[in-house]
Amino acid sequence: MIQFLDLHKINQRFEDKFKSVFEDFLDVGYYILGNQVTAFEGRFADYCGTKHCVGVGNGLDALRLILEGYKLMGKVKAGDEVLVASNTYIATILGIKQVGMIPVLVEADTSNYNFKTEDLTNHLSEKTVAIMPVHLYGELAPMEVINEFAREHGLLVIEDAAQGHGAMNSEGIMAGNLGDAAGFSFYPTKNLGALGDGGAVTTNDAKLAEVIRKLRNYGASSKYVNDLKGFNSRLDELQAAFLLCKLPLLDQDNERRREIALKYLEGIQNEKITMPSYSGKKDHIFHLFVVRVSDRVGFMEYLKSNSIGCLIHYPIAPHRQGALKEYSHLKFPVCEHIHEEAVSIPISPVMSDGEVDKVVQVLNNY
Numbered sequence: 439m440i441q442f443l444d445l446h447k448i449n450q451r452f453e454d455k456f457k458s459v460f461e462d463f464l465d466v467g468y469y470i471l472g473n474q475v476t477a478f479e480g481r482f483a484d485y486c487g488t489k490h491c492v493g494v495g496n497g498l499d500a501l502r503l504i505l506e507g508y509k510l511m512g513k514v515k516a517g518d519e520v521l522v523a524s525n526t527y528i529a530t531i532l533g534i535k536q537v538g539m540i541p542v543l544v545e546a547d548t549s550n551y552n553f554k555t556e557d558l559t560n561h562l563s564e565k566t567v568a569i570m571p572v573h574l575y576g577e578l579a580p581m582e583v584i585n586e587f588a589r590e591h592g593l594l595v596i597e598d599a600a601q602g603h604g605a606m607n608s609e610g611i612m613a614g615n616l617g618d619a620a621g622f623s624f625y626p627t628k629n630l631g632a633l634g635d636g637g638a639v640t641t642n643d644a645k646l647a648e649v650i651r652k653l654r655n656y657g658a659s660s661k662y663v664n665d666l667k668g669f670n671s672r673l674d675e676l677q678a679a680f681l682l683c684k685l686p687l688l689d690q691d692n693e694r695r696r697e698i699a700l701k702y703l704e705g706i707q708n709e710k711i712t713m714p715s716y717s718g719k720k721d722h723i724f725h726l727f728v729v730r731v732s733d734r735v736g737f738m739e740y741l742k743s744n745s746i747g748c749l750i751h752y753p754i755a756p757h758r759q760g761a762l763k764e765y766s767h768l769k770f771p772v773c774e775h776i777h778e779e780a781v782s783i784p785i786s787p788v789m790s791d792g793e794v795d796k797v798v799q800v801l802n803n804y
Contacts, residue, residue: 440784440793442747445626447788449633452683456633459679469675471655478678479638481685482622485604486614488640490647493673494654497600497623500637501533501570503671504596504619507649508568509537510666513594518567520596523553525773526572528756530598533621534570542566543757543765546773549715551728552579554772558587568594573602573613575714575751576629576695576725581607581616594618599640601725603630604692608719614640624673624681629695629725630688632677691787695724698785698794702727705798711737712779726751729801730779737781737804744800749782 449456459474466472475493483491494500508514516538522530524543534541542561544553551574558569569588571579579597588595595617602613603622614620624636639650649666652659657668699722703713712730716722728751731737741748755777757765784797 439745440747440789440796442749442782442784443627443786444788445631448631448786451687451788452680455683456680459683460676463676463679471672472675474675474679474682475673478673478682478685481682482638483640485685485688486612486620486640488615488620489642490640490644492639492647492650492654493678494637494639494650495671495673496635496637497598497621497625498529498533498637499654499669499671500600500621500623500639501530501596501598502536503650503653503669504621504639504641504646505534505537505539505568506653506669507646508594510649510653511645514539514567517565519563519565521553521558521561521566521569521593523572523574524757524768524770525551525755525776526574526598527600527752528759528761529600530570530572531756531762533598540565543768543770545770546776548772548776550577550580551575551714551776552577555580555583555587558584562591566591566593568596570596570598571617572598572600573605575728576601576605576723578602578605578607578613578616578721585617596620600625600637601628603628603723603725604688605723606720608721615642618643619646624677629692629723630681630684632674633680634674634677636673636677636681637671638673692720692723694787695785696720696722698789699724699727701794702783702785702798705795706801708802708804710804711801724785726782727785728780728782730776731781732779734779734781740804741781741783741800746797746800747784750780751782752777752780 479491525546547554597620599620600623605613619641624632657666
């Protein structure tokens with residue numbers, strides 16, 4: 439059986455380091471916001487090319503705290519609107535709603551599974567204050583177009599980089615440094631995944647970073663001195679230590695994912711399967727390799743019968759979720775089409791060439 443994602447095998451490469459840092463963690467006895475968090479924040483900021491990184495509890499909180507920070511800075515307020523892709527994972531939308539702001543959904547584009555940039559203007563209003571591009575499946579959103587649009591209309595650009603660790607544009611600028619601020623997730627399945635939950639905010643805005651550092655820890659500027667009405671959303675000290683072990687291998691892992699993607703794109707020739715587009719550049723880290731088929735149920739049964747793991751990212755479009763009933767009247771035909779046909783096939787840095795070849799063969803025989 440070729441697993442969709444063999445997390446045990448991915449993390450097994452680091453087991454000796456994990457055990458060593460865990461022993462150090464026990465010996466030091468400092469469990470919350472210690473040296474490991476500080477070290478990871480510094481190294482991840484350096485990796486992304488930003489001046490600041492603030493470790494938080496998870497990717498959803500990263501997005502939420504960015505907006506909470508901007509609210510306290512007077513740059514946004516409750517009731518303001520944020521443009522966001524209609525086909526993103528629901529967490530992107532929840533991060534906006536949880537601060538009292540209004541997500542405005544924009545139709546999807548099948549070329550890059552992001553929002554259709556030419557539709558952005560149609561959704562502008564006097565309440566629009568920000569745009570939140572998502573590096574979905576590991577591919578950079580069209581940031582040049584988005585940033586130009588934002589400059590023209592005076593909008594903040596907040597990257598949802600939860601799936602984009604290490605993706606870079608043609609100028610070598612990393613995800614996390616392509617807007618005003620960015621939210622990352624270190625959920626275990628991510629290309630840079632912890633062994634539990636974790637997240638981070640990256641930014642070049644010193645004031646925003648300062649505010650978020652307070653917000654993540656009950657609004658405190660120092661122990662028992664609370665300047666703000668904050669939250670409890672801190673990157674765990676042990677998870678930061680594990681992430682420090684894994685960060686040096688991230689670029690190598692991403693390169694292996696791109697190699698596998700190219701083998702899929704060159705090798706899979708089946709008119710029943712719609713393959714993703716890929717430029718061959720480093721703007722895609724293939725967190726997921728998503729194909730589309732008209733008979734998804736039959737296709738997935740076929741894969742499983744041939745010992746190929748697969749998953750759906752994502753089976754239900756956000757505007758059709760029960761949690762977002764206020765959007766249920768909206769129609770996004772392209773988005774809905776994607777959600778009805780998308781299937782993610784195995785891709786990971788620990789797949790062997792033989793496993794890749796088998797996936798190609800099985801899909802060609804479908």
